Amino acid sequence: MHRRPSLVLAAACALLGFALVTAAASAGDARRAAQPRKSELIDLIQRRRSLVAEQDEALHLLRGEVASARRQLSRRSELDRDAADATTALAMQAGTVALEGKGLAVTLNDSARKATTEEDAGAFRIHDSDLQLVVNALFAAGAEAVAINDSRLVATTPIRAAGDTIVVNFRPLSPPYKVSAIGADRKAFADSEIARRFDRWRGLFGLGFSVRQREVAVPAYAGRVAITSARPS
Amino acid sequence: MLPLVGLAIGALVAVLLQPTVPQDLSRYVAMAVVAALDATLGGVRSSLERTFNDRIFVISFVSNALVAIALVWLGDQLSVDLVTAVVVVLGIRIFQNVAAIRRRLVGG
Secondary structure, three states: OOOOOHHHHHHHHHHHHHHHHHHHHHHHHHHHHHHHHHHHHHHHHHHHHHHHHHHHHHHHHHHHHHHHHHHHHHOOOHHHHHHHHHHHHHHHHHOOOOEEEEEEEEEEEOOOOOOOOOHHHHHHOOOHHHHHHHHHHHHHOOOOEEEEOOEEOOOOOOEEEEOOEEEEOOEEEOOOEEEEEEOOOHHHHHOOHHHHHHHHHHHHHOOEEEEEEEEEEEOOOOOOOOOOOOOOO | OHHHHHHHHHHHHHHHHOOOOOHHHHHHHHHHHHHHHHHHHHHHHHHHOOOOOHHHHHHHHHHHHHHHHHHHHHHHHHOOOHHHHHHHHHHHHHHHHHHHHHHHHHOO
8 A cells, every 4th residue: 555645745745835825915915904993093083083074173263253253244234233242252252262471381291201110100190180270270360261281161061081191172182281261360379289290290290380471362162162951031 | 865855845836826725713723733743753764773764654643633723622612721731742742753763873
């Protein structure tokens, strides 16, 4: 039974080579099939994000047109002018017009230092609650209009965390967090509990915290301000 | 020499034809390839040891591949990762066969 093995072996090898290349190619296909799904999702997110930015921009322009149309209208009569003044005052309070004035520019930033243990990691980062406390302190110090990273705070603005990201007006922010507050008093803010705590934390954990008094500008709120469900009780 | 030529021809044919395997079956094809690799190395070994029998070789080549595929399929049905078991066993056998071939060729 000792026959020449070469031919049968060669045929088997041919089959093996064929299957080997086929399997390798299909494994590559499988990897490629899994990969595009991820990059497609990233593309989708980026497209939607730029769409939102475009629409924000369009809204901003349209609001500007409305304001100038109203101004033109107000030149017509005494009555219209009164109504226009009232509208402007309301818009300023609601946060739908950009404002500027003397105030405070507070900058918060995550620490450049790395936490040594897992439990400490939170102490080296700015959290949503930090921003909430700082904003509250600024309002308590007399702020009339506040924006974080050019996102205007209005009565319905949430400051929350989504995972590791702070979300304001449903838009994710990235550090450093620049809080502009028109009308906030420097001394009153510096005396606040949270400002004093941050002064301490800057030394302890290396958190970025700076307060500057200067002319600041806050943009108009880009979201919807209409009230649909609530009515005076 | 002839087996190497056969390997090259098979690979060339696959490159030229570019056969496609359905996504769900690619795992099974991969397992069959590992099993066939083991059987082929066993064939080379036995031919060097002059105990080659083409009937045994063909049967082991086919049955190895079928058993490997069946085990992977069974593992999928039971949601147990039998792929690992097949790969480990065949991997050990491949190493043993290669070692035997090496001993034959260089006498190490």
